[in-house]
Amino acid sequence: MADQNEAFDVVVVGSGAAGAMAALRAADQGLSVLIVEKERKFGGTSSVSGGVMWVPNHKLGDDAGDSREAALEYLHATIKVPVNEIRLEAYVDQAPQMLSFLTGTGVPVETGVWPDYFPHEPGARADRSLTVPTFDGRKLGDDRYPLMREQYNRFKLFGKYSMDLGETFTLMTQEKGWRRTVINIFRRYWRDRDTRRVSHRDRRFTQGAALMGEIYEKVFARGVELRTETMLEELLVDSGGRVIGLEVSNYGRRYDIEARHGVVLAAGGFEWNQELRDRFFPVPGLTRHSSSPEDANRGEALIAGEKIGASTEHTAQAWYIPTMQLPMAGTSNFNEIHQAAFDVGRPHSVCVNRKGHRFVDEATGYDSFGQAMIADHLATGANCPCWLVFDADFRAKFSAGGLLPALLMPDKKVPGEWWDHYVFRADTLAALAEKIHVPADALAQTVSNMNDYAKSGVDPEYGRGSNAYDQMFGDPACKPNPCLGAIAKGPFYAVPINAGDLGTKGGLRCDERARVLDGERNPIASLYAAGNCAGSPFGDCYPGAGATIGPALTFGYVAANDILERAANRRDAAAETAE
Numbered sequence: 001m002a003d004q005n006e007a008f009d010v011v012v013v014g015s016g017a018a019g020a021m022a023a024l025r026a027a028d029q030g031l032s033v034l035i036v037e038k039e040r041k042f043g044g045t046s047s048v049s050g051g052v053m054w055v056p057n058h059k060l061g062d063d064a065g066d067s068r069e070a071a072l073e074y075l076h077a078t079i080k081v082p083v084n085e086i087r088l089e090a091y092v093d094q095a096p097q098m099l100s101f102l103t104g105t106g107v108p109v110e111t112g113v114w115p116d117y118f119p120h121e122p123g124a125r126a127d128r129s130l131t132v133p134t135f136d137g138r139k140l141g142d143d144r145y146p147l148m149r150e151q152y153n154r155f156k157l158f159g160k161y162s163m164d165l166g167e168t169f170t171l172m173t174q175e176k177g178w179r180r181t182v183i184n185i186f187r188r189y190w191r192d193r194d195t196r197r198v199s200h201r202d203r204r205f206t207q208g209a210a211l212m213g214e215i216y217e218k219v220f221a222r223g224v225e226l227r228t229e230t231m232l233e234e235l236l237v238d239s240g241g242r243v244i245g246l247e248v249s250n251y252g253r254r255y256d257i258e259a260r261h262g263v264v265l266a267a268g269g270f271e272w273n274q275e276l277r278d279r280f281f282p283v284p285g286l287t288r289h290s291s292s293p294e295d296a297n298r299g300e301a302l303i304a305g306e307k308i309g310a311s312t313e314h315t316a317q318a319w320y321i322p323t324m325q326l327p328m329a330g331t332s333n334f335n336e337i338h339q340a341a342f343d344v345g346r347p348h349s350v351c352v353n354r355k356g357h358r359f360v361d362e363a364t365g366y367d368s369f370g371q372a373m374i375a376d377h378l379a380t381g382a383n384c385p386c387w388l389v390f391d392a393d394f395r396a397k398f399s400a401g402g403l404l405p406a407l408l409m410p411d412k413k414v415p416g417e418w419w420d421h422y423v424f425r426a427d428t429l430a431a432l433a434e435k436i437h438v439p440a441d442a443l444a445q446t447v448s449n450m451n452d453y454a455k456s457g458v459d460p461e462y463g464r465g466s467n468a469y470d471q472m473f474g475d476p477a478c479k480p481n482p483c484l485g486a487i488a489k490g491p492f493y494a495v496p497i498n499a500g501d502l503g504t505k506g507g508l509r510c511d512e513r514a515r516v517l518d519g520e521r522n523p524i525a526s527l528y529a530a531g532n533c534a535g536s537p538f539g540d541c542y543p544g545a546g547a548t549i550g551p552a553l554t555f556g557y558v559a560a561n562d563i564l565e566r567a568a569n570r571r572d573a574a575a576e577t578a579e
């Protein structure tokens with residue numbers, strides 16, 4: 001093997017949160033580490049993301065009252081499919097330890113108020129979602145910072161000026177002071193004009209880029225080698241079934257790399273592999289509906305694992321988020337795709353399937369919304385896509401994906417090709433129903449019900465606006481329920497919504513030590529998986545904001561710890577033999 005005689009203690013595949021954490025922990029404890037990343041830019045979906053981490057019982061700030069028991073009570077109440085209990089408990093136990101290691105390396109972490117996604121369930125709290133403050137990208141070095149993946153478009157003003165979470169929400173909800181926020185963002189960017197000479201990239205890293213910038217600063221300081229444009233092809237196994245390295249490719253050149261103590265698969269999910277989607281998912285969906293970076297995560301690690309006997313779990317699941325797709329064929333899905341999560345629960349709107357019926361509390365968590373779309377499609381055959389229907393009051397104030405509020409983007413400024421593809425408009429509801437091929441009487445009945453609920457403030461069907469999570473993205477000015485407003489003022493609009501995702505949730509079946517398991521549920525020696533490459537510890541559930549990055553970091557950390565323990569055992573055994 002290893003025609004280049006290359007050997008590292010640990011080889012990590014994928015440079016997102018799971019991979020970066022595995023590398024950081026292993027290198028911090030003295031092991032030599034290589035990260036291989038197939039894309040030109042590093043950081044994965046994790047850099048693009050909101051960077052929120054769901055860490056129960058974290059003991060930061062004022063978390064009095066949270067406990068292992070409360071976290072498990074909440075998870076047991078919200079997870080609806082069988083999961084590996086020991087692995088679930090390992091998450092609850094190890095996540096705070098991972099966090100303590102992370103902050104110990106100097107990564108600043110902030111607490112905030114963000115209700116768990118099922119706030120009515122026992123054990124729910126509003127303080128488990130953590131963030132990292134703004135990071136100065138130049139700390140990575142002028143040669144490296146432009147090479148970290150950029151944030152999701154909607155986390156940047158006009159796709160250019162990075163916003164932190166607070167600014168993003170202020171603009172999304174247009175709460176008091178939003179104009180000042182815009183001015184401050186411009187001012188800050190202008191003051192930073194020196195950096196523009198190095199790269200167009202805003203060096204103000206926020207959200208996922210801040211998290212990953214902080215981690216990579218520490219990763220590089222510990223001497224980890226990051227090799228981009230280098231893709232995992234095959235896992236190499238010795239005659240005893242132990243993984244001893246991997247074959248990678250770089251623009252067609254294939255070579256082997258030896259991993260003395262372990263390979264950590266952290267190559268994300270398979271959201272960009274249409275074949276795997278068709279094989280695993282209950283309802284057809286397109287790769288282009290995903291909001292993760294185009295073409296990056298195609299499940300090669302899952303395929304390589306299966307080839308050497310690894311088993312999989314929860315592969316029918318994704319981290320769902322409803323998405324809207326602008327008609328911009330030929331451009332990156334980053335320009336095309338808009339997450340609809342926080343638009344669909346705003347007042348003066350309703351979501352209906354193609355029969356004109358509601359199917360969900362529209363203001364619920366985005367994953368629950370996606371799951372409801374799928375369940376409804378399986379039951380009616382008339383969802384995926386469904387419709388967001390709204391009136392002129394909604395249009396004036398709120399976004400519908402790329403369709404900005406009328407104040408910023410009046411109808412006359414909407415690109416011509418959007419009409420009757422992305423957004424449909426008619427003077428009456430009946431005419432709108434005809435345009436979007438939804439039965440007019442059913443739509444009229446649904447809207448009439450919603451208008452009654454707006455008056456009473458109570459949605460007896462789905463409880464829209466009845467809990468803290470729903471209300472977080474409602475309009476406080478809308479009374480008595482911030483998520484319910486009459487859909488009465490024409491013209492009326494509709495935008496189609498797809499069952500999009502942030503990535504897939506199922507993958508290689510792992511145990512509580514992040515070891516990949518074979519078909520007999522035995523660990524495959526020296527092979528680990530973390531992040532979306534591995535089956536989620538939460539099964540079908542998305543318990544709270546940050547519930548994908550929290551486990552990615554945690555099981556990256558757990559994998560490195562297991563490797564460290566085994567490396568130490570081997571050293572001891574070798575020393576004993578030598579004596």
Ligand SMILES: Cc1cc2nc3c(=O)[nH]c(=O)nc-3n(C[C@H](O)[C@H](O)[C@H](O)COP(=O)(O)OP(=O)(O)OC[C@H]3O[C@@H](n4cnc5c(N)ncnc54)[C@H](O)[C@@H]3O)c2cc1C
Nearest residue numbers: 014016018038044045046049050052232531532546548549
């Ligand atoms: C807009 C947006 C916002 C989000 N916000 C949040 C949030 O706030 N909190 C949260 O918890 N989740 C969030 N998510 C989801 C979250 O970003 C992902 O679930 C998470 O980052 C996955 O981490 P990972 O390390 O498993 O994979 P990734 O970060 O996707 O990293 C995987 C890496 O592996 C590389 N790779 C793939 N195949 C190979 C191969 N064969 N060889 C070598 N390298 C390979 C990829 O190029 C990629 O760089 C968000 C997602 C999006 C799109």
